[in-house]
Amino acid sequence: MATDGLHENETLATLKSEAESLKGKLEEERAKLHDVELHQVAERVEALGQFVMKTRRTLKGHGNKVLCMDWCKDKRRIVSSSQDGKVIVWDSFTTNKEHAVTMPCTWVMACAYAPSGCAIACGGLDNKCSVYPLTFDKNESMAAKKKSVAMHTNYLSACSFTNSDMQILTASGDGTCALWDVESGQLLQSFHGHGADVLCLDLAPSETGNTFVSGGCDKKSMVWDMRSGQCVQAFETHESDVNSVRYYPSGDAFASGSDDATVCF
Amino acid sequence: MSATNNVAQARKLVEQLRIEAGVQRVKVSKASSELMSYCEQHARNDPLLVGVPASENPFKDKKPCVIL
Numbered sequence: 001m002a003t004d005g006l007h008e009n010e011t012l013a014t015l016k017s018e019a020e021s022l023k024g025k026l027e028e029e030r031a032k033l034h035d036v037e038l039h040q041v042a043e044r045v046e047a048l049g050q051f052v053m054k055t056r057r058t059l060k061g062h063g064n065k066v067l068c069m070d071w072c073k074d075k076r077r078i079v080s081s082s083q084d085g086k087v088i089v090w091d092s093f094t095t096n097k098e099h100a101v102t103m104p105c106t107w108v109m110a111c112a113y114a115p116s117g118c119a120i121a122c123g124g125l126d127n128k129c130s131v132y133p134l135t136f137d138k139n140e141s142m143a144a145k146k147k148s149v150a151m152h153t154n155y156l157s158a159c160s161f162t163n164s165d166m167q168i169l170t171a172s173g174d175g176t177c178a179l180w181d182v183e184s185g186q187l188l189q190s191f192h193g194h195g196a197d198v199l200c201l202d203l204a205p206s207e208t209g210n211t212f213v214s215g216g217c218d219k220k221s222m223v224w225d226m227r228s229g230q231c232v233q234a235f236e237t238h239e240s241d242v243n244s245v246r247y248y249p250s251g252d253a254f255a256s257g258s259d260d261a262t263v264c265f
Numbered sequence: 266m267s268a269t270n271n272v273a274q275a276r277k278l279v280e281q282l283r284i285e286a287g288v289q290r291v292k293v294s295k296a297s298s299e300l301m302s303y304c305e306q307h308a309r310n311d312p313l314l315v316g317v318p319a320s321e322n323p324f325k326d327k328k329p330c331v332i333l
Contacts, residue, residue: 015275022282033292041297048314056324076323093323193281233285250303252296 038265059090061097067124068158072113079120081108087122089134099134101142110158114165121149121168123156129170131182150180158201160212162226169212169226171198177214179226191224193231200244205251213254215242221256221264237264 063084070079077098081087085106089099105126112121114131123129129150132142150156154173161168162179167188171177177191177198196217204211210226221235221242240259247254248265255265308314319325 012272012275015272015279019275019278019282022279022286026282026286029286029290033290035292036294036297038293038297038300041294042301045301051313056326230284231281233288234281248300248303249307250300252303253300 057092057095059088059092059095061088061090061100062086067107067109068111068122070111070113070120072117073115074117077113077117079111079113079122081111081122081124083107087111087120087132089120099142101132101146103130107155110156110170112159112161112168114161115163116165119165121159121161123150123159123170125155127152127154127156127172127174129156129159129168129180131168147182147185149182149185150178152176152178154197157197157199160201160203162203163206169201169203171201171214173197175216177201177212177224189226189229191222191229191231193222193224193234194218194220199241202246202254204247205249209251213245213247213256215245215256215258217241219258221245221254223254235264238262 059078059080062080062082063086065083066080067083068081072078076091076093078090078092079087080090083106085103085108087101087103087108088097090096091098103122103124103126105124108122108124110121110123110129114120117134119131119133121129121131128148131147131149133145135142135145149168150159150170152170152172152174154175156170156172158171159168166182168180168182169177170180175192175194175196175198178187179189180186181188191214194214194216198214198216201212201214204213211223211232212226213221213223215221219236219238219240219242221238222231223233224230225232235256238256238258238260242256242258244257245254253265255263257263
């Protein structure tokens with residue numbers, strides 16, 4: 001017994017020192033490649049002109065903070081979700097509400113439009129991600145067709161359909177991300193590695209591959225391989241929660257926004 | 266028991282770090298110039314840079330109808 005304990009302690013110590021030396025090596029590698037700053041490379045580029053923004057539509061109807069929104073691929077419809085527990089689908093051209101559903105929880109922190117435009121997904125304090133097919137049949141209530149797809153052990157912070165209506169990627173306060181099959185509700189892959197709540201995720205642009213990036217309360221942004229569940233790279237440059245992550249359209253970079261008041265690229 | 270957990274965690278961390286150490290990396294100068302050229306190539310398709318012609322803007326203000 002005693003020798004087992006000793007053996008374990010030895011292994012722990014050697015593992016820890018190997019971890020430290022690997023971390024040091026990673027930092028060295030990164031420093032070696034850091035030969036120039038992006039803004040230096042961009043010195044000769046003309047600065048962008050004044051950016052004029054004009055509010056074209058205001059969609060009124062939510063009773064409390066709007067926590068999330070997503071455009072439909074038809075570039076016309078929008079789904080939004082609110083702290084008041086409501087999820088609304090809008091026609092942004094006319095500002096009409098096309099669908100509305102009341103969730104069994106408040107703080108609906110995540111919502112997403114399916115690529116086909118035929119369904120939406122949403123969730124929040126109910127710890128689930130549910131899919132609602134959109135129907136125009138007045139006799140059918142949206143709530144009746146609700147399908148619970150993802151089950152987490154804490155709040156749902158973000159969700160996104162992959163390339164099809166058939167799979168959903170979720171991020172949760174339970175510190176994990178997960179990929180689900182919509183039809184069966186089966187967990188296809190889970191992603192463990194964040195040390196705290198995961199707050200956001202973004203899928204890589206479809207042409208470039210099967211990865212996604214997530215950001216969490218552990219100050220880290222992590223890039224994942226969707227097929228293996230493996231974290232491919234982790235970035236720990238923020239000093240506080242990473243609230244938002246977005247891939248650059250080329251798929252070669254991503255940006256992250258944080259409670260530390262910075263955006264990193 | 267907590268000792269075995271620590272060992273398992275440490276082992277996972279080492280494995281993860283090994284994977285990350287093995288990732289192919291590019292110099293910042295190369296990555297930056299690739300990103301910039303991507304940006305320039307796609308600039309003309311970017312409505313935030315080029316603007317949206319009023320004729321194509323589905324959100325432009327509609328003039329109220331005047332009934333004569």
